[in-house]
Amino acid sequence: MGQLAHQCDYLLGDSELKESLKHEKFDIALLDAFNPCSFLVAEWLGLPYVAFFPGNLLNVHQIALPSPLSYVPVYRSQLSDHMDFWGRTKNVLMFLCSSIAERHIQAPFHSVIQKHFRTGVQPSLSDLYRKAELWAFNTDFSLEFPQPLMPNTLLVGGLLSKPPEPVPQDFEEFISKFGEAGFVIVTLGSMVSSVPLSELLQEMNAGFALIPQAVIWRYHHSQWPEDLQPAANVKLVEWLPQNDLLGHPSARLLVTHGGQNSLMQAVYHAVPVLGIPLFGDQFDNMVRAEVKGLGLALEATELRREGFAHIMKRLITDKQYKTSALALSVIHRSHPLSPGQRLEMWVEHILQSGGGAHLRTYSLQQPLYQQYLIDVILILVASLLLLLYTLIKIGRTVNRMIRNTGKLKSN
Known part of the structure; x- marks a missing residue:
């Protein structure tokens, strides 16, 4: 700011x-x-x-x-x-x-x-x-x-969501090598794609090597660690047509930072998501995605290759996530x-x-204080307390008078 x-x-x-x-x-x-x-x-x-x-x-x-x-x-x-x-x-x-x-x-x-x-x-x-x-x-x-x-x-x-266009030929050729296994789209936002995060990249890369799907990963080549060789099933690109890839029939999963545009496009195309929220509203966005059944979230500090691969396999193979994504897509797209x-x-x-x-x-x-009726509540509470105080004082006075009357009679 x-x-x-x-x-x-x-x-x-x-x-x-x-x-x-x-x-x-x-x-x-x-x-x-x-x-x-x-x-x-x-x-x-x-x-x-x-x-x-x-x-x-x-x-x-x-x-x-x-x-x-x-x-x-x-x-x-x-x-x-x-x-x-x-x-x-x-x-x-x-x-x-x-x-x-x-x-x-x-x-x-x-x-x-x-x-x-x-x-x-x-x-x-x-x-x-x-x-x-x-x-x-x-x-x-x-x-x-x-x-x-x-x-x-x-x-x-969903302003950026629309029916998909055919993806570029080099993307299509890469996807076709993996047949029915399909592919995973990976984009963690423009800011993260421009900074080195060596340990996170190593664990993610090793996790991708453990799944049978192709992986199309948006990341700036200039920021990629020189000593890290991308896994055999990973295609690194500086730009990708996210909407068109999500609309591809072989798309199986979106790995995302949890940005709102990415989530809305995933809903539109009914693709489950694995969220790795990093800052801002992304944490709240992924809570909504999890509650709605669209996907799961994983904290960046807890990401380890075996667990990362396990969650991806679960999201791809467990039909409940695809079913939820399809139901959300119907809700989203049925507006006139x-x-x-x-x-x-x-x-x-x-x-x-x-x-x-x-x-x-x-x-x-x-x-x-007016919107939440705080002034009204305070006045009502004060009035109630004043009424209770008055009743107690009256009660004590009456009680004292009764006792005094009894003493006079006995005298």
């Missing part, structure tokens, strides 16, 4: 760029909601905006979505919607700490706001999040836990409109109706 704030300061300091954007007279902005600078640019330009978040429904209380803590997991809790007592306790405590985390995340942008916005009109990121005409999330209920949504919330998971069409339709609706005010609830203007 510090780096994004630095880039934002540089961008907002480019007067020529800002003026050229202003002269374009845009009708609306579609923002990458992961980067807070997107909101600041739209605010500086005075544009209404639709916020697109590239992950699942995380930290939705920031935009006043109802998020009952009894069954809506908090970000990084690694909980499902089925929580026992200790799970609910953990979820509540993490929610209470989340406001501290949010302030820490937003802090690098405070100086940017003070520098580039006039005093008196300096926005807060929290206000800008709530100001969005529409929020679109890269998920849907094939993979997400059921939870309440508001009219200005849209689920468009594609994710792209849904997003396009709602953006058009916002433009034609002059904004999304009619979709935003009043809760966006309420502080947390």
Whole structure:
């Protein structure tokens, strides 16, 4: 976030760029909601905006979505919607700490706001999040836990998924060598493919050597250890057509870091997954994949070749994972409109109706203590305690009067 704030300061300091954007007279902005600078640019330009978040429904209380803590997991809790007592306790405590985390995340942008916005009109990121005409999330209920949504919330998971095209000839020739055994696709994200992780690579490579499937592994050759020879069934590539490979009839498994786009493509093409989450929302994403029966997760620090190979064989041979993947694919693909069409339709609706005010609830203007009725609960509890105190005082007074009356009679 510090780096994004630095880039934002540089961008907002480019007067020529800002003026050229202003002269374009845009009708609306579609923002990458992961980067807070997107909101600041739209605010500086005075544009209404639709916020697109590239992950699942995380930290939705920031935009006043109802998020009952009894069954809506908090970000990084690694909980499902089925929580026992200790799970609910953990979820509540993490929610209470989340406001501290949010302030820490937003802090690098405070100086940017003070520098580039006039005093008196300096926005807060929290206000800008709530100001969005529409929020679109890269998920849907094939993979997400059921939870309440508001009219200005849209689920468009699977934007990158589509019917497969034929894969390049060199890929097809490699796959065909392994016949009915099929192949495994391996992609751990662009960041991990650009850094050396020698011990992890060695264990994964040795684990792949223990399975009969072909392995197509996306990894930058320049970062591959010179002393590590890829297994005979492994094809290392710097780029792969992931959507087309997942849609290939011989695809048996996706080994992934648990990125949202990869999981949604696996759901679309009904391919089981083995997740190795590394950072961010990937841990929560894999909890959802496991609960839904799409696959299993394995911690990178615990990955050993024999166990790695065993889990891959289990996911490929145990039909329950393929069956679950097919059921999730039906849920995901049976919507009458594609994710792209849904997003396009709602953006058009916002433009034609002059904004999304009619979709935003009043809760966006309420502080947390009002949303969660904390003030009402405190007043009711205080009133009850006052009533009990009054009744006790009256009871003691009456009791004392009765005792005094009895003593007078006996005298």
